[in-house]
Amino acid sequence: MAARKPTEATDTETTDADRAREAAVEAALGKLGPDAKARLLGGRDMWSLHALPEIGLKPLVMSDGPIGVRGTRWTADDPSIALPSPTALAATWDQDLARRAGALLAQEARRKGVHVLLAPTVNLHRTPLGGRHFEAYSEDPYLTGVIGTGYVQGVQSGGVGTTVKHFVANDAETERFTVDNRIGARALRELYLAPFEAIVAGAHPWGIMTAYNQVNGVTMTEHRYLVNEVLRGEWGFDGCNVSDWMAARSTTGALEGGLDVAMPGPRTVYGEPLAASVRAGEAEEGAVDEAVRNVLRLAARVGVLEGAEPVVTEAPAEIDGAALAREIARRSFVLVRNDNQTLPLSRSAGRIALIGAAARDARVLGGGSATVFPARVVSPLDGLAAALPEGALTYAVGADPSDELAPADKGFELCARCRDVKGTVLGEGGLPSGQVQWIGDDLPEGVTHEAMASVEVVGTFTPRESGEHSFGTRGLGGFTLTVGGRVLFDGVQRADAGADPFEAFFGSPVERGTVALTEGEPVEVSLLHRLERKAAAPLPGVLFSLVHLGPRRADDELMSEAVEAARDADTAVVVVATTERVESEGFDRRDLRLPGRQDDLVRAVAAANPRTVVVVNSGAPVELPWRDDVAAVLLGWFPGQEGGAALADVLLGAEEPGGRLPTTWGDLAAAPVTEVTPSNAELAYREGVFIGYRAWERVGATPSYAFGHGLGYTDWTYESLTVEGTTATVRVRNSGCRTGREVVQLYLAPTEPDPARPARWLAGFATVEAAPDESVRATVELPRRAFEIWDEVSNSWAYQAGSYEVQAGRSVADLRLTRVLRTAPQGAR
Incomplete structure (x- = not known):
């Protein structure tokens, strides 16, 4: 039987299948007693739910995403495909590509025995300082909803569930466990809830993950109004509501608030505490039944409940993961500057000087729970070296973005050896780096937490360069560090008072000595x-x-070498990057500057070679103070495991950089919304509906690069725009000399300015391709929601009749064509 997608089935087929699964769910529910029901709602361990053999229920397994599927163990022993960051995926402005990415991740999940992917993240880029923005899509709710819908459709087309997260308003990391985000009803509906609503309507997700934070005084794992009345009631969500890990705090509060599963286990607010609450009359058994019903429905959909046919009964055709990773990367690269058509470079363009620490040691993904371990990583140095003739490429470090010690990586061959109190080896496992991160049962075979008394990271290090190498530790507890038979440290590291619970994971490394x-x-x-x-x-x-950390060399010496390499080359390519200490889960950014002396490096290289191309390796906006002094600027995001190969494709012209900015890039001093730090545990969203480009336009500030901006290797002429009803048709012509792809963007702008509404907002877009001198049409249906606002008086959506400009163009700041659309009053919904 062929793979079956809910979005492609007929209403009759879907209804029949759903009815059969619902019957199986009800039959299974009827066989369970109160204790078994309560046990099912609490995690069995870090990643799975309890099996209940009496009803034919197998363990349901979850795993982190969103750019890969790690599986139930944080290890390189079972490598994962690493796709580009979600910001990169959103930069493609391509729902079908997002759908294909999701389908690949479903394939990866099935290979690893995973039933539910903990993704996608559809929180918004409210401010540019959010430390986890690389894991979310955009500052715009409409674009976020479109890309998120495609992603969820793709994952679930492979028979794997998703948990759209983090519901809702987890838009920053500072005090994320306790912060109370105070958000007006209109902003909450029009911005922060909007992507979730769109995905529920367009993709029918099988799961939602509720966030750590509070919204307007109620923690999200207990938010009865937003979960039961809005998510389930208004939107008709029939999936499973899973807590973020360790977010659930109250047994009865979570149950009444619509939380189905408290993760992780085995100690949760559900399980035995829930059974006891039911026996004491504190928790309603009917509410427990409804939560169990939601869990069993998820189990039925993914195929772990006997007697229920899963939604997908046969895996779809296999996808080449490396090839898709490469395609997404090159489609995501945003060319924001290309003076005198510096790019693309010719393969016979002479000598190229590649400069930057990140060119050799690529940062392909963001830090935190999104981390996976790919089988290979293609760095920019690898990619260009493979694509260019021998002798055409030179390399210089130029400047390292960080002088901070990082988990042991290049040149290290390590394993983790576990011993009991007597020193007997219990087991060992390979390590992709010097980082040990075992939570719950994520342990080497034969090892248990009860028996384990010590863990030794042991192996060899083969240096890539001679000199004084620094070694150290990160984490809490007792350590003995030995290098070459010499003890560098033997002592205990204690936590600072009030430290984040994940300090051992996210904390600062401590240097212990040099060798x-x-x-x-x-x-x-x-x-x-x-x-x-x-x-x-x-x-x-x-x-x-x-x-x-390798030998420290003087910055001036490194930059002098880079300048000489650039001066001797026909073109200089400088790769600049953020680090895991800048962009990661667990903390927000303090500024938008590139770390280290990378800005000085770019200026020095540009002064030596006017053909300087800068590749920016970051997951979210950074300041580019030299942007007008270089020939070209290419934003490469966190490009995934094939990033270097994709970069070579784009720089050398085999492929066009296809990306458009999904979020505004500008200097922090000019950014309209920057607050991420709560005051007295509260963070007020005072800006209302004005975030991102809406806020930049409101204050009249000009960013470095506007939302939607992106250049290709050809030119486009916008020839005509027609609007019939709410259907807009744009005719564009490829007026350049090579085939290309264009993202035609449509914005709505009230003809009568209204200070309570943005000057304009994204209402639709379409991607077209054309050969040189070919004219093509893009047709975009403007959705009803684009004409609505949330009325805080009636507590409902209100259609705003009147006169609007429909504006078509290449970005929010480059609008080429305009037509007036007059709308008549319509009935309320």
Whole structure:
């Protein structure tokens, strides 16, 4: 039987299948007693729910996304495809490409025995300082909803569930466990809830993840109004509501607030506490039944409930993961400047000087729970070296973005060896880096938390360069660090008062000593970590790192070498980047500057070579103070495992950079909305509906690069715009000399300015392709919601009749054609 997508089935087929699954769910529910029901609603371990053999229910397994599927163990022993960051996917402005990405991740999930992917993140880029923005799509709710819908459709077309997250308003990381985000009803509806609503309507997701934060005084895992009345009631969501990990705090509060599953296990607010609350009359058994029903429905859909046919009964055709990763990367690259058509470079364009630490050691994904371990990573150096003739490429570091020690990586071959109190080896597992991050049952085979007394990261290090190498630790507890037989540290690291619960994971590394090493000569390394028992911990975990930094060379010396390389080359390509200490889960950014002396490096190289191309390797906006002094600027996001190969494709002209900005790039001093730090545990969204480009236009400020901006390798002429009813048709002509792709963007702007509404907003878009001198049409249906606002008096959507300009163009700041559309009053909904 062929794969079956809910979005492609007929109403009759879908109804029949759903009815059959509902019957199986009800039959299974009727066989369960109160204790079994309560047990099912609490996690069995870090990633799965309890099996209930008495009803034919197998364990339901979840895993982090969104750019790969890690599986139930945080290890490189089972590598994962690493796609470009969600900001990169959104930069393609292509729902079908998002759908294909989701289908690939479903394939990965099935391979790893995962039934539910903890993705996508559809929170908004409210301010440019959000530390986790690389994991979300855009500042615009409409674009976010379109890309998120495609992603969810793709994942679920492979028979794997999604949990659209983080519901709702987890738009920053500062005090994320406790912050109370105070949001007006209109902004909440028009901005922050809008992507979730669009995805529920367009993709029928099988799961939602509720966030840590509060909204207007109520924590989201207990938010009865937003979950039961809005999500389930108004929108008709019939999936499973899963808590963010350790977000659930109250048994009865969570149940009454519509939370179905409290993760992770085994100690949760559900399970035995819930059974006891039911027996005591504090929790309603009917509410428990409804939560169990939602869990069983999810289990039926993904195929782990006997007697229920899953939504997808046969896996779709296999997808080449590396090829798709490469395609998404090149389609996501945004060319924001291309003076005198510097790009594309010819393969016979002479000598190219590649400069930057990130050109050699690529940062392909963001930090935190989104991390996966790909089988290979193609760096810019790898990609260009493979594509260019021998001798055409030189490389110089130029400036390192960080002088902070990082988890041991290049040149290290390590494993983690676990011992009991007597020193007997219990088991060991391979490590992709010096970072150990075992939570719950994520342990090497044969090892348990109860028996384990110590973990030793042990192996060899073969230096890539001679000199003084620094070694250190990250994490809490007792450590003994030894390099080449020499003990560099033997002591205990304690937590600071009031530290984040994930300090061991996200905390700062501590340098413990230096050792003089010779290039190419291996040395033995060991970091022994003595475990401390923490009875109060919600779940057992081992989190620590062996960290390292190569020989420190003077910045001026490195930059001098880069300048000489640039001066001797026909073209200089400088790769600049953020680091994991700048963009990661767990904290927000303090500024938008590139770390280290990378700005100085770009200026120095540009002064030496007027043909300087800068590639920006960041997941979210950074300031580019030299942008007008270089020949070209290409934004590469976190480009995934094939990023270097995709970069070579684009720089050398084999492919066109297809991306358009999904969020505004500008200097922090000019940014209209920047607050991420709560005051007295509250963060007021005072700006209302004015975020992103809406806010930039309101204050009359000009950003570095506007929302929607992006250049290709051809030119486009906007020839005509017609509007019939709410259907807009734009005719564009490829007026350049090569085939290309254009994202035609449609904005609505009231002809009579209204200070309570943005000057304009994205109402639709379409992608077209054309050969040179070919004319093509883009047809866009303007949705009703584009003409509505949330009326806080009637607490409903209100259609705003009147006169609007329909504006077509290449970005919010480059609008080429305008037509007036007059709308008549319509009935309320």
